[in-house]
Amino acid sequence: MTTRKEFLKTAGLLGMAGIVSPVIAGTVKERPSAASTSWADGSRLVVSVSMQFEAGGQPQNAESPFPQNMVKGFKDFPAETWYQYGYKEGIPRMLDNWDKLGIKVTSHMVGSAVLKNPALAKEIVQRGHEAAAHGRDWATQYTMSYEEERKFIKDGVDAVKDITGVTPVGFNANWLRRGENTLKILQELGFIYHIDDLSRDEPFIIQVNEKDFAVVPYTLRCNDIQLVAGQWFSTDQFLNQVKMEFDQLYEESAHKRRMMSVSFHDRIGGSPQMVKATNELFRYIKQHPGVVFRRKDEIARMALSDKNTIRE
Template sequence: MTTRKEFLKTAGLLSMAGMVGPSALAASPARQTKPVSSWADGSRLVVSVSMQFEAGGQPVNAESPFPQNMAKGYKDLPSETWYQYGYKEGIPRMLDNWDKLGIKVTSHMVGSAVLKNPALAKEIVQRGHEAAAHGRDWATQYTMSYEEEKQFILDGVKAVEQVTGVTPKGYNANWLRRGENTLKILQELGFTYHIDDLSRDEPFIIQVNNKDFVVVPYTLRNNDIVLISGQWFSTDQFLQQVKMEFDQLYEESAYRRRMMSVSFHDRIGGSPQMVKAASELFTYMQKHKGVVFKRKDEIARLALADKSTIRE
């Protein structure tokens, strides 16, 4: 079968010679439909859901939908209640919805948020969801020294371990902004994967400290904090955009290993309208043959065990 590179080269030469018109190009070989890569467990398309557990760990006067016009020296009290919604209403509502849908998710947990709401963190794990690390608090870790960052990550891990009894295997930096030393530190601390990467629609393996380390790509396209909290989209627009992304990835998954990431934040994705949208969205996905939902630690294990996983 003619490769894409060979076809483009041939078509270009013929076109310059005036021998190829639109009708001839239309009759060119179709895209290869025989699978060139696939999931080792037989899945067609893997969907991975993130549920950020951050509320309660935010700094004073953190970013919020309110105008950033607080006078210096005063506390933004309404903004604090917006964050409180995340652990009072948001996560509990999402947990019920995941149970209803039969989906297990990955919860990226900020250490200080977990310590302030330990019962909720325990419940997340008890319901079968993954507890992943998300730092000690919302500090900017890429500016830290090697030792400072290592302690920062370790403090977050210890908080999750202390409350849930689980040692996180995956990591997510605040706004994905890791530093030059982050991956080396994660490898040293026993992590197996991180998500602070947007470069692919499937997991891949990199070398860190001369050892395999998995990248389970994240998303900004299917992310409530970017689209909904950012006030660019309404809930129905969010639903339509994510559905369109799913449809395209499902089509591609007929011949290529594909993973779809969708992200929800406690105080945003846990609102009634967003939970309703998520229910409609995932019910739609579940009607498609071969679609499975996996925690990110499961995806990382599959990637490590599969010799055909992309390596960079």
């Protein structure tokens, strides 16, 4: 079967496509044509799992499965219990599932949620998972001034560090909506990667403040808040969609570096039915040779240290 690279080479379009080198300064720089398709650790395909720790940090009357028809000035008590499920049941159940599967994940933690549930935040780290940053709260950071946003990000980092003892090196903005200054601030604060990007199925490197900075792409296609809470997928539909995503990426990984991202949120992905579906899905994935599960900080460091990583 002819690959895209072989087709472009045969058609004399390889240089135009930017696969060997960019034609015009500033275009995307692809990896060298002789680069290995496998990862630096020898794996064939890397699976990146997110476990968002947000519950408890949401604003009053935040979006929920309940109709958004609350009379102004009154508190939405049932919606609050939906969020409480995330830290009372959801994350503990997911943590047990990750142990059964023998995998480690990345937990993007909202600072105010961590401060309200410190024991749970500590447990996540103690069980070997990555504590990454997700802002101080659910504020809209892209409207902030440089100084306001820097404090907003740092406050979230400090909350995670003070409770868990770990300084986050990865960042996720609320609904991925970063601002013009976000990446510059992250680089200044010592972060090495962000995930607010949907443009590739593998990590890549960009220049921020004239330094390398990793992008570990996120997902909406394999995301419980988008599919289950947003489109009311059944667990069977979710399982089938993510399985098909894996099958296609695994096929591509025979000749191209691939990463699969899957995202779970505390109050959604931690439900009994979703954990059961996830266990079945990941056991299926683990049966395939060359597949590994990696925390996002591990993926970012692999990408930054590998000369074959795509640069943009």
